[in-house]
Amino acid sequence: MTAPDPKDFKPAPPAPQPGGLAARAMVRPATPPYLEQLNPEQRAAVEALDGPVLVLAGAGTGKTRVLTTRLAHLLNTQKAWPGQILSVTFTNKAAREMKERIGALIGNMVEGMTWLGTFHSIGVKILRRHAELVGLRSDFSILDTDDQIRLLKQLISTEGIDEKRWPARQLAAHIDGWKNRGLTPDKVSQGEGAAYANGKGKKLYAEYQARMKILNAVDFGDLLLETLRLFMENEDVLKEYRIKFKYMLVDEYQDTNVVQYLWLRLLAQGTQNICCVGDDDQSIYGWRGAEIDNILRFEKDFPGAKVIRLEQNYRSTPHILAAASGLISHNEDRLGKTLKTDLKDGDKVILRGHWDGDEEARTIGEEIEALQIKKTNLDEIAILVRAAFLMRSFEDRFITLGLPYRVIGGPRFYERAEIRDAMAYIKITQSPDHDLAFERIINVPKRGIGSTSVKKMHQFARDNRVSLYRAAQAMCQNGGLTKRTASSLAGLLEDFARWRSKLDTLDHTELAEIILDESGYTQMHQVSKDPKSDGRLDNLKELIRSMADFENMTGFLEHVALVMDTTSEDAEQKVNLMTLHAAKGLEFDHVYLPAWEEGLFPHQRSLDESGHAGLEEERRLAYVGITRAKKRATISFAQNRRVHNLWQTSLPSRFIDELPQENIATDDMDSGYGGYDKSVFGGSRFDDITPFSNTYQTPGWQRAQQRQKSGDNLHTAPKIIEGQMAATDSTPSAFEPGTRIFHQKFGYGEITDISGNKLTIEFEKAGEKRVIDSFVEVA
DNA sequence: CTGGAGGATCTTTTT
């Protein structure tokens, strides 16, 4: 998939009124060159400018190209100005990419496309303009997940609820779910409100919203929900935006949730010029409220909608495509598409079983090294995992091998503790009433202001209906704190006042440096013996550096709140490591898909929480994974894997069974493509086990299947079952300390400690390990 | 009251 050549596009002549007489009279070439490069379906999707259009774009069918060309076409035919087109994407990455590619087509006219962005960033923009209509001030702050949890924890403990029993995260998840479905507290049904803490959920939600209004803050969900409320309650505002957005373009429509859907529908009822692009087979955000239904019922929502299917795949070889198609055909809820490719045969999808996760990482590492020697571009190699923790074994391996790699969407820069601390200092300097930020750093570095003092301040703040900062000020002067605490606190408040006075005069990066320096925060890390401190100091420097890209502090804070990732452009070739979710929309020559094991993939949690729908979503995730590959896909699984420092035995994923056999090569020596050499790297006991035969005869697998049949798997996994069942089981372990045992991975050993079903065993060869009791037998 | 040390419990995916 390549971007259309910029020189094929002739910029539109300057500017008669769109749709005006002059525009209509203008002579244009019959077929603009950029259209000729498209296939008939793509072209139809680009040219159907007016009225509702749904483009069902299968993986690798040139979706982004259609989107960008369509935008260019809209501008070129002068149907609209850049500022009259609303184009929403799902991620910042997608928004950035689209902007770049449109820029390549239309040049700096792209700067006029002010309404291109994620739902959230567009929501903020609209909300800031009309903040007072939803009870906010226009300088409201945006809370991230961490702030959200802290705030909820406070509310929960005030309510006298045991946070142990009812975790704040759970409440946050409920609230998020409600917001995703467009439910304000008053609209949450009693039954649902009861889902948390015996019926207190609804009340807490209302309290949370009220508290946010006092703090002049919103969370991610509000950015959508409050914008929707704004439109629904203010007809004139809605009308304004209906007129403003002459054309609407929605990317990844299958990932929209109910609020986003309502929001779009409300706006689209004006001109009806809405074009949604998506692929029902790639809907992987159901857990975040995405309604695959939105795309499935588009034609009902917009009567007379044109539906265009893009089925010509330009990315993958036939075997890869067939394997992916075969897998996804096991899903029931789909619109159905048949992807075709003109590419030549290529390799079959390779399937490999491993003895354990380490061997899997080793094998993949060796193979990538072999590719590297053959001068393969490392940027074209990716390892896609189901869960982030699976990346670690690959990182370890790559570090040992000296293989350069990058983690995409890994631990986010702005989520690191030191960055959040620094940001908190900056936020307080700018808006003193930001209670959550204040609380975060009030005792970092240590100032002798402990939790008891903070509690007192909270009490005072609540009683007098002021912010924590004001409460602190008052209590410093009027007493209520110990002398020591009060003087320390007074010092801090003075610092803040001083920094604040410089806010307008001093350059924001300079001020940030002064704040970090004078607060003692930098010093705290300099003095620390923690080996990670150096890295933290580097991160702080990087923070200051990235601030320089922004005009002022306000602009920077907005960026941080919405665009959590940093775009570090590195020229060096590196292997890509990421989760399957992060991989959507990307493509690579070589794709590795490790850890296809029951319980992990499909993930047990997904099955427990969403049942059949969850399984289908997991399958779509697998489909997304395979379809990222252009030339070669390698799927693997391991029989043993360490999770939370415990060894677990796993079964191959059911998805492996669903792959069409004729497109799969189970013998890695057959591939003739740098397969690893057993004689060199040491074969494993698993090498001769093909996943289609005796693996499924293992006792564990049969047990798992029996449990599934008896419906006993609601809360336990076939895989993790062994641990979880035993953990909840009150029957004591059959083992005793001192017992000599045998374990199939580690050999003989002696039990030194027992905690529930977890055994600590001193192995003769492998040293001390913790394992689950069901994996060992008395020797 | 504060701060350090040691312990339990997790990790699916993200704006």
Place this chain on the structure above:
DNA sequence: GATCCTCCAG
């Protein structure tokens, strides 16, 4: 392996 939480000493 990391973070959060609890407990205990000063």
